Amino acid sequence: MTRRAPPRPLDVEQLFPEVAPLRREAVRLHPRAGRPTYRDSSVGGPLLWPQEEPWPVCPDHHSSPMVPVVQVHAADALGLVPFPAGCDLLQVLWCPLEHDGCWVVPEVRWRDSAAVGDVRAAPAVPGGVRHRRIPRPCVVHPEPVTEYPSWDLPNELWDVLEPRFEQVAVETGWDYQYHLSTAPGTKLGGYPGWCQDPQWPDCPGCGRRMEHLLTVESWEADGASRLTWTPVEDRGVRYEASGLMLGDAGGVYFFECRSCPGRPVKERYDCS
Template sequence: MTRRTPPRPAPVEELFPEVVPFRREAVRLHPRAGRPAPGDSSVGGPLLWPAREPWPDCPEHPGSPMVAVVQVRRADVPDLVPFPEGRDLLQVLWCPRAHDGQWVVPLVRWRSAAEVGEVRQAPPVPPEARYGQVPRPCVVHPEPVTEYPSWDLPDTLWDALEPRVEQVEAQTGWDYQFHLSTAPGIKLGGYPGWCQEPRWPDCPTCRAPMDHLLTVDSTEDHDCRLTWTPVEDRDLRRKGADLSLGDLGGVYLFECRACPGRPFAHRYDA
């Protein structure tokens, strides 16, 4: 079933034309409980992982297997996130156990589905996995959406917009950050769904700011009015990925597309 995010409840570009140059496209994955196959795009589903390749363990907990978080086929999403040449499958895993100072330790793999061959079955989830760190198996319904920055707006621009933002909220009840700017949920591209001050990473090799690759958020809608919830379904408690990251926060993955191997980094907040 197609999922459609409702239009923003207020005309963003009319109210705040200054944010138009910062507009970005994202792909919301809209995970819903299901039975994805290893070759499908999925959240928490079986991965198309080669049998000849060992299943990854957590570098901080040797012998403790990582769990599948996201798998995306290039054919299922628009060309908003450039896949590496010769690769048509993005796979993200992480360790669901407790770590010193961070929620999860992720791993990113780009591969060619045609080169996988025999598929390895995932090992059991480690018994020490924390609550809410293992997504339930979900099929996905990718949808392109337009986003505008909130925390990532330049400070000088935010200072100029803040009085108007407050005026719009007082008149309409719609908050720019939560209702009009960045989409919550699990998504490719666009802007990270920061809950706090941004901590955008620089590439450790070239020192350039990294590109946002993926947001894995605890919920698809943080607001009780469900302004970001697809019109086709409003009961996400039973249908989503059932994640609980920190205080219903998110994990954000970044990559450097200019350096060999596409090094990645991650951030998280509540």
């Protein structure tokens, strides 16, 4: 089944033309509990992992195998996220155990799906996991969306636009930050789904600000964003998503440098 959010209830660029140059395209994955196979794009599903390739383990907990979090084929990225040359599969894993100073320790792999022969099954889930850090197996329903910056709106532009944001909210009931700007939920590209002030990392190699690759969030929408970002197909329907709870309903954000060899990755975390 497809998942499509209704159009924005207001014309963002007509009301706030200053944000038009800042628009970005994202792919909402819309994970829903299901039975994906290792051949499918998924959240929390089995990975297309080569039998001859060792399964990654946590560098801090050396006996702890990482758990599958996201697998996305290039076709499901809808051409909106560039894949490395020769690769058509993105795989993200993490260690779900407690770590000092961070929620999870991740691993990001790009690969050529056609080059995978026999497939390795994931090791057993480690014990001692808390706070629902292992996503339940979910099929995905990719949806392209246009986003505008929310927490990432430059301060000087926020100062200019805030009176108009407030006026529109009073007149229409629609809030720029929650209803019109950045899509909630697990997604590729676009803007990170920050709950707090942005923490964009710089590449340790070249010093450039890294690009947002992936947001993995606890919720697909909260009480406010649900009003406009819930897909038409899910209106009035009770569904199960990934079941994650990261911090206090927060998210993990992955960034990459597309200029340096190996496309270095860094992660950030926040919560409400």
